[in-house]
Amino acid sequence: MCGRYATTVDPSLLAVEIDALDETDPEEALLPEEAGPNYNVAPTTKVLTVVARHDRDSPDDEPQRRIRRMRWGLVPRWTKPAEPGVPAKGKPLFNARADKAATTPAFRDALKYKRCLVPMDGWFEWLTEPGPNGKAVKTPFFMTPADGSRIYMAGLWSVWRDSHTESAPLLSCTILTTDAVGELARIHDRMPLIMESRHWDSWLDPDHEAPADLLVPPGEDVIAGLELRPVSDRVNSVKNNAAELLEPVDPGKAPVGEQISLL
Incomplete structure (x- = not known):
């Protein structure tokens, strides 16, 4: 699974890096961690995504890559409103199994024609091992390209609108996951689906x-190019958000921190 990750890129720089249009709104009201580097991205946060869409004025043109902010946690287009302009709350769909997305009602339409990329510096996962007192001990790891490059995960996205109001549409996304590969399987049995640039x-x-x-x-x-880095269990709490969360630590000396909460 992928329930926490880190991203530090500015949308304008990302647009130049991958030859895309920056369609993020500089006037949009954002939380501090959404507007700048976020070292502990959690579900329901607004995140940067990459989509490819045609120009509305020239639908026959080739689709263009575009950078857009979306809520992490897909809201299917058929979700009923809880109040005007606000979708009803449900299970946070921040991950989708790649092998079941085509048959899952919440994801199958998006898989056909609304696919995206989610750029990140790396993602967090927790290795669960038996502790000295018989209680499970969870050690956080940060999976990141060893060469310091950016990594892009396959995602799906959706547009939710309340047909009874004139409120702005809600863009949301989910990250696809697969069975873990290689050394990653030692830490967790699932991993986000890495999308190589040749397939974008x-x-x-x-x-x-x-x-x-x-x-x-x-x-x-692809997995061989990743560094599996043990990090501080301060990442367990979404209240902690600083570059130090990505620094390697000795897992045997890491202090016992707060309980893990993905939301």
Whole structure:
């Protein structure tokens, strides 16, 4: 699974990096961690995503990559409003199994024509081991490219509108997961679906369904480029958000912190 990650890139820089249009709104009201580097991204946070869409004025043109902010936790388009302009609360759909998305009502429409990329510096996962008192001990790890580059995860997105109001539409997304590969399986049995740059155009294509071979776990050669870094258990609390959360620690000397909460 992927319930926590880190991202430090500015949308304008990201747009230049991947040849995309920056469609984020500089006037949008954001939390401090949403407007700048976020070292402890949690579900329901607004995050940066990459989509490919046609220009509304020139629908026959080639689709263009676009940077957009979306709520992490997909809200299906058919969700009923709880109050005017506000979707009813439900299970936070921040992850979707890649092997079941095509048959899951909440994800199957998005998988066809609303696929995205979620850029990040890396993601967190917890290794569970038996402790000296028989209680499980959870050690957080940060999985990140060893060369310091950025990593892009496959995601799905949705647009929710309240047809009874003129409120702005809500864009939301989820991150696809697969069986863990290689050394990652030692820490957790699931992992986010890493999308290699050579597959971006096919994955983002809004006019064609996703090739089935892009929904399988990545090869071990992709995983070999990752560093699996033990980090402080301060990351367990979403209240903690600083660069020190990404620094390596000796797991045997890490202090016992707060309980893990993904929300």
